[in-house]
Amino acid sequence: MTRTPPVSSSFELAPLPGTEAIFSGPADPPKTLLRVLMTVPTYNESENIEALLNRIISLGPEYGVLVVDDHSPDGTSGVVRNFQSQCSAHVYLLERFTNRGRGQAGIDGYRQALFMNVPVIGEMDADGSHAPEDLPAMMARLSGKTAGVIGSRLVPGGREEGRTLSRVLLTRAANLYIRILLGLPYRDTTSGFRIFRREVLAGIPWEDLVSRGPSLLQEMLVIIHRAGWTLAESPITFRDRVLGTSTLNRRILMNSLRIVLEFRRRYGRSSLSGRVP
Numbered sequence: 215m216t217r218t219p220p221v222s223s224s225f226e227l228a229p230l231p232g233t234e235a236i237f238s239g240p241a242d243p244p245k246t247l248l249r250v251l252m253t254v255p256t257y258n259e260s261e262n263i264e265a266l267l268n269r270i271i272s273l274g275p276e277y278g279v280l281v282v283d284d285h286s287p288d289g290t291s292g293v294v295r296n297f298q299s300q301c302s303a304h305v306y307l308l309e310r311f312t313n314r315g316r317g318q319a320g321i322d323g324y325r326q327a328l329f330m331n332v333p334v335i336g337e338m339d340a341d342g343s344h345a346p347e348d349l350p351a352m353m354a355r356l357s358g359k360t361a362g363v364i365g366s367r368l369v370p371g372g373r374e375e376g377r378t379l380s381r382v383l384l385t386r387a388a389n390l391y392i393r394i395l396l397g398l399p400y401r402d403t404t405s406g407f408r409i410f411r412r413e414v415l416a417g418i419p420w421e422d423l424v425s426r427g428p429s430l431l432q433e434m435l436v437i438i439h440r441a442g443w444t445l446a447e448s449p450i451t452f453r454d455r456v457l458g459t460s461t462l463n464r465r466i467l468m469n470s471l472r473i474v475l476e477f478r479r480r481y482g483r484s485s486l487s488g489r490v491p
């Protein structure tokens with residue numbers, strides 16, 4: 215059994231060594247211990263990010279956010295910096311100048327969060343699709359036997375709002391395909407709203423992953439499942455993006471489906487079972 219290391223109090227302005235990025239924290243760092251850090255990749259989310267930051271930090275002083283921006287031309291990082299200068303909450307920013315892309319942003323966010331030694335680390339989108347208000351219920355599922363929780367649209371109580379029927383069906387079809395091919399026991403493997411205990415993430419070979427795009431979501435689940443960790447699913451209400459534009463297109467989608475076959479070759483189909491944190 216691995217014990218959670220003590221939370222470092224000296225991480226505030228320390229970037230992960232070796233990354234070509236600028237890391238910043240609140241001008242007036244909070245005294246409260248950071249227990250849950252949500253990584254949020256952003257590309258042109260200046261219309262959405264401030265509302266999300268406010269909603270996350272309203273959950274309590276132990277909640278924090280790490281925005282991973284790719285030098286968005288719309289000035290998203292400027293909005294975050296402005297927030298940091300005005301509010302002493304756990305709001306951090308990793309601004310990257312190279313390797314742009316959703317997958318690499320997700321990887322860098324998790325690695326930076328691991329470096330910060332936070333006990334629970336998660337991810338969610340910036341566009342308002344994922345409601346921070348669902349997080350306390352997700353946290354409540356993180357018991358002794360559960361290594362992480364997927365915010366799920368496809369378990370009882372989970373919902374999708376504002377989406378066309380064809381988009382809802384696409385999510386279901388993609389999930390069926392992924393579950394069957396990879397033998398994963400989860401219903402919503404394409405949900406980008408999840409939390410994990412840091413021990414689980416510490417075992418992921420971040421520098422050796424196949425994914426460069428959204429398939430990172432499935433690749434992480436396969437690795438975690440194969441390692442024998444148990445994840446729970448907690449219902450969420452997913453709302454389609456209202457402001458800004460989606461970066462998902464047909465090419466990215468088809469590539470994500472193709473790459474699942476590669477995961478199957480690389481990670482096999484069988485898993486350990488019942489590992490507890």
Ligand SMILES: Nc1nc2c(ncn2[C@@H]2O[C@H](COP(=O)(O)OP(=O)(O)O)[C@@H](O)[C@H]2O)c(=O)[nH]1
Pocket residue numbers: 254255256257258259282283284314315316319338339340341343455459460461462
């Ligand atoms: N850092 C970074 N974030 C990205 C990139 N592409 C998309 N995102 C963010 O990833 C999240 C999901 O993207 P979105 O466009 O909403 O995709 P969709 O929800 O699948 O339609 C949002 O918070 C985006 O701002 C990228 O290239 N770099």
Ligand SMILES: [Mg+2]
Pocket residue numbers: 339341343455460
């Ligand atoms: Mg979205």
